[in-house]
Amino acid sequence: MRKWISFPHSEGTTSKQAHADFPEDGIYEREVGREGFFGPASHFHHQHAPTGWSNWEGDLKPRCFDLNKLSTAAPESPWQVPMILENAQCKMRIWHCNETMKYLVRNADGDDLLFVHEGEAELFTDYGHMHIVKGDYVVIPRNTNWRLELEAPVFLLMIEATNSAYQLPEKGLVGNHAIFDPACLDVPKINDSFKAQYSENEWSVHVKRHSKTSVITYPFNPLDAIGWHGDLSVVRINWRDIRPLMSHRYHLPPSAHTTFVANGFVVCTFVPRPIESDPGALKVPFYHNNDDYDEVLFYHEGDFFSRDNIDRGMITFHPAGFTHGPHPKAFQAGLEYKKKFTDEVAVMIDTRNELFVGDAAHQVENPEYVYSWKAEK
Incomplete structure (x- = not known):
């Protein structure tokens, strides 16, 4: 068992509370906190802006x-796209998908979150079909087969939850319907568009595991479900459905x-x-x-x-x-x-x-x- 050292204290000239009613004009508040914005914190009142440095040496x-300057001649597969930022739990890629995908992909390393910065496409997954547009978030559970048929070239921010899964935050006092109502979450449909892509022709699946790609070939299209039930699925929400606190x-x-x-x-x-x-x-x-x-x-x-x-x-x-x-x-x-x-x-x-x-x-x-x-x- 452990707990933070906690002894609220006030020294010198301060405001009564954080981020409001500063004690003097022309001062700058600085918050020093632990555990993001959830742990103990102190608030300093400075005479100069804390970002007023004149020189900087070193990597920190x-x-x-400017990701607009990256080449748009991107690889066909999202698994060939170079990393922008990464660590053991989170990997970020930018993918300019310029052509309809000719094979399926699957991420065996973790869930993917796609944010559609530009473009429009038909997304086909194990769970069915959905139309995705600019501003959409799409959560693709680990080991889900998927591909895109483009309506217009797509610029995707891809965020991998490596060896993990995406969940919704606890909303506490504001309740389950705050920020966005879970009713806004869309799931793919086994509709006419999905049924139209059933095929007895050969298809391949490019599976990423431990950042290496394996290719599995089938004599049919693996996206052949006639139905499914449960509470695990691809889900989509657009930023326009988010109502901020x-x-x-x-x-x-x-x-x-x-x-x-x-x-x-x-x-x-x-x-x-x-x-x-x-x-x-x-x-x-x-x-x-x-x-x-x-x-x-x-x-x-x-x-x-x-x-x-x-x-x-x-x-x-x-x-x-x-x-x-x-x-x-x-x-x-x-x-x-x-x-x-x-x-x-x-x-x-x-x-x-x-x-x-x-x-x-x-x-x-x-x-x-x-x-x-x-x-x-």
């Missing part, structure tokens, strides 16, 4: 990758926007919402040290209100161990309450263990991102 730094008096931490959880990481979704309106409430993400989690943001749509010079299709990576938060322009705009509504859509992945940067990401990195917090003079 904020990083930005918010408070007009308090800036909620990213954990309030959790969409899926797996062993060692969480996936959150930031969608448009009103900005906090209370005069004393912080109106941009707070400066913080997330000292137990690496943070990744994939930018899908809109005006990313806490960042400058970030475009759709980019990824930022903030490893655990340093302070980060809004860029200077965004922080000032928050003080002035210039915007009343956010219009950003972004996917956040927070991992409990260190992420490693893949070669493909290195090729499209912006080395000046670390200095993007410098205030203009």
Whole structure:
């Protein structure tokens, strides 16, 4: 048995509570917390922005990758796509699928979460057929056969829960229907489109296990189910079905926007919402040290209100161990309450263990991102 050392204390000039009614003008709040945003935390009030560094040496730094610059001449198989970021529990790939898949694929290493950044396709799986579009999340359980027939080229963010499974977060006091009602989750159908692809022709399945691919050949199409029953399936939800928690008096931490959880990481979704309106409430993400989690943001749509010079299709990576938060322009705009509504859509992945940067990401990195917090003079 163990418990956190806990003795709430206040020293010097402080606010009464976090993220609201700062004791003086012109100060900067910084949260230092454990276990993401769920453990003990302290809040400092600084005279200078905690991101006001003038120089940085070493690998522990904020990083930005412009995935739009990756070659769109991608491999036919998602298992041949190079990693962007990875660790033992979580692997992230970007796949430009430009042609209808001529074989099935199956991931024997873990569940896959597909986020459709661009494009439109017919998805065929063991469980049936579904139409997927831009903005969809699709959870594909481990060892499910699947393939895509394209309506338009597809740009996918693929997040593997290695040796794990995706689940929904506990919603606690707000109840099961908050954030999104489970009734919004779609499952594939054994419909006319699915039945039309039954075939006695030869099909192959490319199975990934321990990051190596085996090919299994059948004298028929293995997607030949006439029905199924149970509570395990491919599921789909679009970000437009997500109704975020918010408070007009308090800036909620990213954990309030959790969409899926797996062993060692969480996936959150930031969608448009009103900005906090209370005069004393912080109106941009707070400066913080997330000292137990690496943070990744994939930018899908809109005006990313806490960042400058970030475009759709980019990824930022903030490893655990340093302070980060809004860029200077965004922080000032928050003080002035210039915007009343956010219009950003972004996917956040927070991992409990260190992420490693893949070669493909290195090729499209912006080395000046670390200095993007410098205030203009």
